[in-house]
Amino acid sequence: MHKFYTFLKYTFITLWTVFIVAPFLWAISTSFKDFQSVNSKVTYIPWLDFEPTLEGWRVLVKSPARGGVDIVEPYFNSIFVTCTASLISIILGTLAAYALSRFTFKAGFVRNNDITFFFISQRIMPPIVLSIPFFIFLSTIGLLDSLLGLVVVYIVLLMPIAVWIMVDFFNRVPKELDETALIDGCNPYQAFYKVVLPNSIPGLIVAGMFCIIFGWIDFFFAFILTFTEVQLLPVKVVALNSSITPWWSLSASALISVAPLIIVAFVVERYLSKGNLSGALK
Amino acid sequence: MNFKHKFVFLFPGLFVLIGILIFPIIFTIRLSLSGWNSYTPEMNFIGITNYIRLFTDDPRFWESFFRLSFLSVTTVILQYVIGFALALMVWREIKFKRFFRVIFLIPMMTTPVIMTVIWRTFFHESLGPVNDLLGNIGVKPILWLSDPVIAKFTVIIVEVWQWTPFMFLLLLAGLLSLPKEPFLAAAIDGASPFRKFVYVTFPLMAPISIGAIIIRLIEASKIMDTVFVLTSGGPGTATETSSFYIYIKGLREFQMGYAATLSFTYLVIMIISLTIIAKVLTKLMIKE
Numbered sequence: 001m002h003k004f005y006t007f008l009k010y011t012f013i014t015l016w017t018v019f020i021v022a023p024f025l026w027a028i029s030t031s032f033k034d035f036q037s038v039n040s041k042v043t044y045i046p047w048l049d050f051e052p053t054l055e056g057w058r059v060l061v062k063s064p065a066r067g068g069v070d071i072v073e074p075y076f077n078s079i080f081v082t083c084t085a086s087l088i089s090i091i092l093g094t095l096a097a098y099a100l101s102r103f104t105f106k107a108g109f110v111r112n113n114d115i116t117f118f119f120i121s122q123r124i125m126p127p128i129v130l131s132i133p134f135f136i137f138l139s140t141i142g143l144l145d146s147l148l149g150l151v152v153v154y155i156v157l158l159m160p161i162a163v164w165i166m167v168d169f170f171n172r173v174p175k176e177l178d179e180t181a182l183i184d185g186c187n188p189y190q191a192f193y194k195v196v197l198p199n200s201i202p203g204l205i206v207a208g209m210f211c212i213i214f215g216w217i218d219f220f221f222a223f224i225l226t227f228t229e230v231q232l233l234p235v236k237v238v239a240l241n242s243s244i245t246p247w248w249s250l251s252a253s254a255l256i257s258v259a260p261l262i263i264v265a266f267v268v269e270r271y272l273s274k275g276n277l278s279g280a281l282k
Numbered sequence: 283m284n285f286k287h288k289f290v291f292l293f294p295g296l297f298v299l300i301g302i303l304i305f306p307i308i309f310t311i312r313l314s315l316s317g318w319n320s321y322t323p324e325m326n327f328i329g330i331t332n333y334i335r336l337f338t339d340d341p342r343f344w345e346s347f348f349r350l351s352f353l354s355v356t357t358v359i360l361q362y363v364i365g366f367a368l369a370l371m372v373w374r375e376i377k378f379k380r381f382f383r384v385i386f387l388i389p390m391m392t393t394p395v396i397m398t399v400i401w402r403t404f405f406h407e408s409l410g411p412v413n414d415l416l417g418n419i420g421v422k423p424i425l426w427l428s429d430p431v432i433a434k435f436t437v438i439i440v441e442v443w444q445w446t447p448f449m450f451l452l453l454l455a456g457l458l459s460l461p462k463e464p465f466l467a468a469a470i471d472g473a474s475p476f477r478k479f480v481y482v483t484f485p486l487m488a489p490i491s492i493g494a495i496i497i498r499l500i501e502a503s504k505i506m507d508t509v510f511v512l513t514s515g516g517p518g519t520a521t522e523t524s525s526f527y528i529y530i531k532g533l534r535e536f537q538m539g540y541a542a543t544l545s546f547t548y549l550v551i552m553i554i555s556l557t558i559i560a561k562v563l564t565k566l567m568i569k570e
Contacts, residue, residue, distance in 0.1 A: 042411055121553075133305065238396075251403070261392065268387055
């Protein structure tokens, strides 16, 4: 019985791992193909099935004028928008989360929990519902197709995540910590800045990672609110998809777009194994 | 503590969020009462005409809504079952534990649309590897993207691939935070693994499970990226979800007024149904 269970377990884990890795392997293989090896028949292993070329990767750095795909600028746009929006969301979200975790708010029937829920519930908002008014709004104030406009929109997307993670985190930081600081003569801001914040680094990192993930992977807002001036990475890659399907450069650009966040998986795992995440995500 | 300080902490975030959101929401409601389209791009007032059209004369919206419900409920159930199983398997010591944990997390770090672009080549009906490998063992080519029924399952496969890791992460984090005592007690009583799961692990995990399921349902209710790239709602309208339908009405046909009506109705339905689901789940899974 026990042996059978172990066998089942490892079979399942192996199958799932293959399922997860399969599209990546396929993309890696495809990125080294040329027209012939994509379109004649299905090929898998370089050298054995087809002669690998670096063409798919080379076009990524060529300028569009010379038949390349300019992926460098969208890359930096994506990094800029994601990081700026994450940073603002984390700062504002952490402050608000601290307030919601430490003080009591009362306004009519509204209590702390209701305010927290208001923050988090913004995730329910389907992007499409916001995108139509944002489209008209941003075009009225001239921020359509600009990085700044996207940052504003991404704050709505990311701040709920920051509040969600940080409220739970602050709830587990003992209250005595700030009380001692206050007795020692700090004002509330100093208590927060000098005592609570340094003890919340793990929470901040987790919140930061989640903001970066959900900022980086967003496609829809970037797709609707930008056209030609500013392009974010996902929009650029998807635009490649609609042309005559050069699968090699498509795969190469897809791989290079998802690569940076795969590092985040290692960081998340580290925090998970050290037990820091357990509380932060409950 | 001084009365003023707490507002200094709370208000910047709260007001930024409200400031960004208040306009779009009021605007959507107002827009939904107008006939704004590409012929008359102006904020006229036509009362509830749009709402009457939606409730009496638009089966396509309701179909897309039921399709969305089917897709999101199915994917979330699959994600929960698989995610829970995976989390249980790498919870305790196994070989290469940390390696598997990283692997299981990777898909959620990748951009859904970009991976879907890869999936589209993966499921390509003549040049993709799936049909080729299946062909080697004698299976006829499957119409992954152009058969109305199979296309739904392709969307489900991609969604499960993409988001099971998130479920896995939340559940594993939950498992790792469980107290040790109940498990010791069960071990002393000599409970079998199965009974241990049913009477100890699962009840302890119930609150976390509910949280994870609700979070995933919220996110799944927005399924759009995958469909957009994989099938563009097709074949026909076979994989069209509500968001995608609103997108077509609003930003392709420029029936802004009507799209706003759809948006607002969709949002209200979403909030009501998610609240009900949360209540029901809590009742089902947490027994006193």
